[in-house]
Amino acid sequence: MEPSKEAIAVRVMRLNRQILGKVTSGPSKLSKKIDRESLLDALTVLYDECNEDPVKKCDELVRIFLDKYRSTLAELRRARVCVSDFEMLQMIGRGHYGEVHMVREKQTGDVYALKSVRKDEARKRVSGAEDEREILATGVPHWIPRLQYAFQDSSNLYLVMELCSGGDLSGLLSRRNHPLSERDAAFYIAEVAHALKALHAMGFVHRDVKPQNILLDRCGHVKLGDYGSCARLSEGGCVAGATADYVAPELLDACGAHTVCLEYCRRANTAISACDYWSLGVVAFELVTLKLPFSSGEDDSVAKILSNIQRYERDANASPPFEPLPGGPSNTWRAFVSGLLRVSPARRYNYLDTLAHPALRHLALHAIRATRYSCPAARPTRGARS
Known part of the structure; x- marks a missing residue:
């Protein structure tokens, strides 16, 4: 092994920061593999494997290791976070791969969202x-x-995260029971676009943007949730388990029958950020109509939705199926949704196109969280449970 050119103290400090998850610059491959939790997981697995009778009976060194660390492992198990630290208050979501509960930490009373898979x-x-x-x-x-x-634990993975006490955009639409105004819808579309830009900058694409995954904090601002269908921008493949009503045509499971998807898959087997803007277009349509553009009801199959998208693609003069003027949204909003729902990913609106559109002109787009604009969903709460 070649000697390091760095001083011992520098190397020890870097290792300590990696273990504590405080690496902020420089090579990150090691820090993604080694942190405190992964080291504790590895130690626990090693101990449990060595504690199996066939192993410890045939090796004296294994028995010494078990005796030496028995009390240490017991203390580690007591100190680490576990599901019994939380009181389950109520289920607040169920997805393709798990459930989300509102929970309270027993010792502090702090309330969180707990996702179990x-x-x-x-x-x-x-x-x-x-x-x-x-x-x-x-x-x-x-x-x-x-x-x-x-x-x-032995059966589940758990993620404890910030609770967005405003619910989600789907719940907001259900409570109102009537479409949003274009002005209010633009607020949510702009904030989701900012969230997508942040996610794409991390190297991920969401692939399941829909009202149920657009969370609202206690002030009514957007936070994008549920990353169970996300992919790295360097990877690809069709989406299994995502919601067909919102999935871009290039990612539908049935893409073998879709001409645009065939062309896309031949060019590259990579996920691209354009698919999230198709989903955003479906949301923009839904917010002002309470309808979905490519399905007539909740019972429509993926094949039926795909057929509707194909019909939409084949018609050179097709536009999203808003009700005829003078009913429905304005021409500005129709043009905005049409730009997001372009079948070709290369021609679809991106982040800059979205923010530059006249439909969002009334917003302070780059200071949207700092302005005093009244969030449409903002409502007073008396605590997390309310």
């Missing part, structure tokens, strides 16, 4: 649980819920 289901996920944890732990806190704790 069964390990056998986690293996089926499009993205790894590590990716979701990385996004929550390192994402921009304005737009992505903060991760508080991550832990596991």
Whole structure:
């Protein structure tokens, strides 16, 4: 082994920072693999494997190791976060791979959202649980819920994160029971666009943007949630488990029958950020109509939705199926949604196109969280449970 050119103290300090998860610059491959929790997980697994009868009976050194660290491991298990530290208050969400509960930390009374995923289901996920944890732990806190704790037991993976006490955009639409004004819808679309920009800058694409995953904090501002279908921008493949109503045509499971998808898949097997802006276009349509553009009801199959998208693609003069004027939204909003719902990813609106559109002109777009603009969903709360 070649001697290091760095002083011992420098190397020790860097290792300590990596273990504590405080690396902020420089090579990051090691820091993503080695942190306090992964080291404790590795030590626990090693101890449990050595504690199996066939192993400890045949090796004296193994028995010495077990005796030496028995009390240490017992203390570590007591000190680490576990599900019994929390009181389950109520279920607030259920997805393709797990459930989300509102929980209270028993000793402090702090309230969080706890997502649990069964390990056998986690293996089926499009993205790894590590990716979701990385996004929550390192994402921009304005737009992505903060991760508080991550832990596991023999059956489940757990993510404890900031509770967005305003609910989600789907719940807001249900409570109102009538469409949003274009002015209010523009506020949410602009904030989701900012959240997508932050996510894409981290090297991930969401692939399941929909009202249920657009969370609202206690002031009514947006935080993008549920990264179970996300992928790294360097990876690709069709989306398994995402919601077909909102999935871009290039990512639909049935893409073998879709001409645009065939062309896309031949060019590259990579995920691109344009797919999230298609989903944003579907949300923009839904906010002002309470309808979905490519399905007539909740019972429509993926094949039916795909057929509707194909019909939309084949018609050179097609536009999103708003009701005829003078009913429905303005021409400005129709043009905005049409730009987001372009079938070709290369022609679809991106982040800059979205923010530059006249439909969002009334907003202070780059200071949207700092302005005194009244959030449409903002309502007083008397605590997390309210």
